[in-house]
Amino acid sequence: MSEREVIYRHxxxxxxxxxxxxxVLLVLLMSGxxxxxxxxxxxxxxxxxxxxxxxxxxxxxxxxxxxxxxxxFGHVFDTDGVFGAATDSEGNVDERGFPWSVTxxxxxxLSTGRRWHFFFAWLFLFNGLAYLIWSLGSxxxxxxxxxxxxxxxxxxxxxxxxxxxxxxxxxxxxxxxVLQKLAYLIVALVLLPLMLLTGxxxxxxxxxxxxxxxxxxxxxxxxxxIHFITASGIVIxxxxxxxxxxxxxxxxxxxxxxxxxxxxxxxxxxP
Amino acid sequence: xxxxxxxxxxGFLTRGLAAASTVLFAGCDDLSNQxxxxxxxxxxxxxxxxxxxxxxxxxxLAREYSEAxxxxxxRANGSTDPDDADYKAHAANGFADWKLSVAGLVExxxxxxxxxxxxxxxxxxxxxxxxxxxxxxxxxxxGVQLAALLDRARLKPNTRYIVFYCADNLFAxxxxxxxxxxxxxxxxxxxxxxxxxxxxxxxxxxxxHGAPLRLRVERQLGYKMAKYxxxxxxVDDLAKIGGGRGGFWEDLGYEWYAGI
Numbered sequence: 001m002s003e004r005e006v007i008y009r010h011x012x013x014x015x016x017x018x019x020x021x022x023x024v025l026l027v028l029l030m031s032g033x034x035x036x037x038x039x040x041x042x043x044x045x046x047x048x049x050x051x052x053x054x055x056x057x058x059x060x061x062x063x064x065x066x067x068x069x070x071x072x073f074g075h076v077f078d079t080d081g082v083f084g085a086a087t088d089s090e091g092n093v094d095e096r097g098f099p100w101s102v103t104x105x106x107x108x109x110l111s112t113g114r115r116w117h118f119f120f121a122w123l124f125l126f127n128g129l130a131y132l133i134w135s136l137g138s139x140x141x142x143x144x145x146x147x148x149x150x151x152x153x154x155x156x157x158x159x160x161x162x163x164x165x166x167x168x169x170x171x172x173x174x175x176x177x178v179l180q181k182l183a184y185l186i187v188a189l190v191l192l193p194l195m196l197l198t199g200x201x202x203x204x205x206x207x208x209x210x211x212x213x214x215x216x217x218x219x220x221x222x223x224x225x226i227h228f229i230t231a232s233g234i235v236i237x238x239x240x241x242x243x244x245x246x247x248x249x250x251x252x253x254x255x256x257x258x259x260x261x262x263x264x265x266x267x268x269x270x271p
Numbered sequence: 272x273x274x275x276x277x278x279x280x281x282g283f284l285t286r287g288l289a290a291a292s293t294v295l296f297a298g299c300d301d302l303s304n305q306x307x308x309x310x311x312x313x314x315x316x317x318x319x320x321x322x323x324x325x326x327x328x329x330x331x332l333a334r335e336y337s338e339a340x341x342x343x344x345x346r347a348n349g350s351t352d353p354d355d356a357d358y359k360a361h362a363a364n365g366f367a368d369w370k371l372s373v374a375g376l377v378e379x380x381x382x383x384x385x386x387x388x389x390x391x392x393x394x395x396x397x398x399x400x401x402x403x404x405x406x407x408x409x410x411x412x413x414g415v416q417l418a419a420l421l422d423r424a425r426l427k428p429n430t431r432y433i434v435f436y437c438a439d440n441l442f443a444x445x446x447x448x449x450x451x452x453x454x455x456x457x458x459x460x461x462x463x464x465x466x467x468x469x470x471x472x473x474x475x476x477x478x479x480h481g482a483p484l485r486l487r488v489e490r491q492l493g494y495k496m497a498k499y500x501x502x503x504x505x506v507d508d509l510a511k512i513g514g515g516r517g518g519f520w521e522d523l524g525y526e527w528y529a530g531i
Contacts (some may be wrong), residue, residue, distance in 0.1 A: 015509055035405065036405070038403070038404070039404040039405035039406050041406075041457065043406075046340060046356045046399060046407065046409060047340070047342050047399065047407045047408055048342075048345065048346075048406035048407050048408060049343075049408045050344055050406070051344070067409070075430045102305075105303050106300050107300075109303075110404070111520075111523065111524035111525045111526075112303050112524060114403075114525070115309075115312040115313065115314060115315065115316075115524075115526075116303070116315070118319060118531065119312045119314070119315035121315075122315050122318055124317075129345040162417065167471070179379070189302050202401070202403050202405075202488050202531070203323075203530055203531035204333060204399075204489070204491055204492060204530060204531075205323040205327055205491065205530025205531060206323065206326070206530070206531070207333065207334060208325040208327055208331045208332060208333045208334070208489070208490045209326045209328075209331055210326075211334050214334060220399060220401065220407050223404075224405060249376055
């Protein structure tokens with residue numbers, strides 16, 4: 001049996017920017033849902049085609065009652081109490097998109113939601129730039145995140161091992177595995193920058209300064225839709241990320257993102 | 272000595288954790304109401320305005336669209352039929368006796384009828400109207416450039432803002448102090464696409480969209496584009512007007528700079 005080994009896994013920059021990003025994304029998500037609730041419908045192109053949204057949440061008359069519904073490409077789903085509308089015990093109907101329990105502030109207040117959103121959008125930008133510049137300069141991106149040829153060749157094995165909750169041990173565990181590398185790269189270089197670009201494309205001021213934003217993203221309403229879908233993608237990533245943290249050694253993972261130290265489990269002896 | 276320091280450090284840690292958990296559990300709703308939080312969050316508006324001003328040349332135009340892009344249904348938001356006796360009388364009369372007043376810090380105050388405004392050179396533009404709620408509509412607007420009016424009235428050098436006083440009282444409080452108003456800086460006031468529109472989609476501007484005259488400020492959000500404009504005033508300070516934040520929605524917490 002080999003000895004239990006402790007390595008220094010995450011640099012200070014990664015740890016600090018990670019936690020700032022976690023807080024910032026939470027506030028952006030919740031204040032973003034507040035803003036979405038001001039007009040809970042999505043469209044494609046430059047303008048809003050009110051009678052033909054690709055997604056819409058709202059209240060619908062159902063006999064004597066009103067129920068919350070969500071329509072996706074014209075298909076109407078009953079989402080009463082969750083999306084569209086909820087009725088309280090006194091029979092008051094509250095028509096909105098997402099429940100106020102997940103928005104910031106926790107009741108209808110678009111102007112305050114916007115103030116939280118834009119302040120934290122600036123933090124998001126500064127934090128993201130600090131991380132990306134450091135990652136490029138220090139070699140973190142190339143050394144730790146770029147998948148190697150061998151990584152990509154063994155991606156099938158990695159997927160099979162993950163599906164069996166068999167996580168790398170020994171030498172293998174000192175590096176990110178290929179699925180981690182790809183997930184982090186997609187988030188850091190595609191999804192998060194896309195949030196910023198689609199956010200800017202919704203600004204009439206930025207559209208006048210950089211009309212190319214509208215051309216690249218397919219118009220302001222398309223940009224708003226992509227902003228929503230990308231945010232959903234980040235929520236899905238975070239859910240999987242938290243699940244993997246939980247099943248692959250909760251305290252070891254959390255400690256490594258706080259102090260940097262990570263315990264390597266010895267590789268099993270081959271029989 | 273080291274024991275004392277250790278104690279001190281522990282005290283600091285405990286207090287730090289206590290403070291952090293208070294912030295976490297007090298809930299962001301309470302936080303939103305703290306004056307210092309408001310001040311911190313408000314700082315982003317200045318950062319946004321300064322950055323956008325730096326990136327945006329004074330003459331950069333908002334995108335103009337084609338007839339084919341016009342919205343089938345252009346949503347009318349806010350007031351759609353002002354409940355004001357004077358306004359109703361003018362509307363009943365087709366605004367034939369109505370006059371726009373241009374006053375304040377000007378050498379030559381003006382009172383102009385719709386016919387006189389229509390006789391001035393006009394600009395027509397098909398632009399996208401972005402509501403703060405998130406939706407967009409595309410409409411065609413024809414009107415007189417604000418710059419032409421201001422040049423005719425000759426602004427005094429200490430003018431910093433142009434204020435627009437409107438006929439509508441959105442929450443129907445019955446108090447003239449609560450009527451809609453808006454303000455813009457001189458850079459936007461002199462922007463070529465900043466017009467006082469009297470036509471929409473080749474028709475006389477409908478009442479729902481601000482007849483007889485509505486402001487278009489194409490590089491900002493819809494709430495800046497005051498409808499039912501009755502009076503234009505050049506001022507050097509916004510503090511003494513309305514709630515002091517430069518507009519109806521601004522006084523209720525929305526940003527004065529609505530470029531995002």
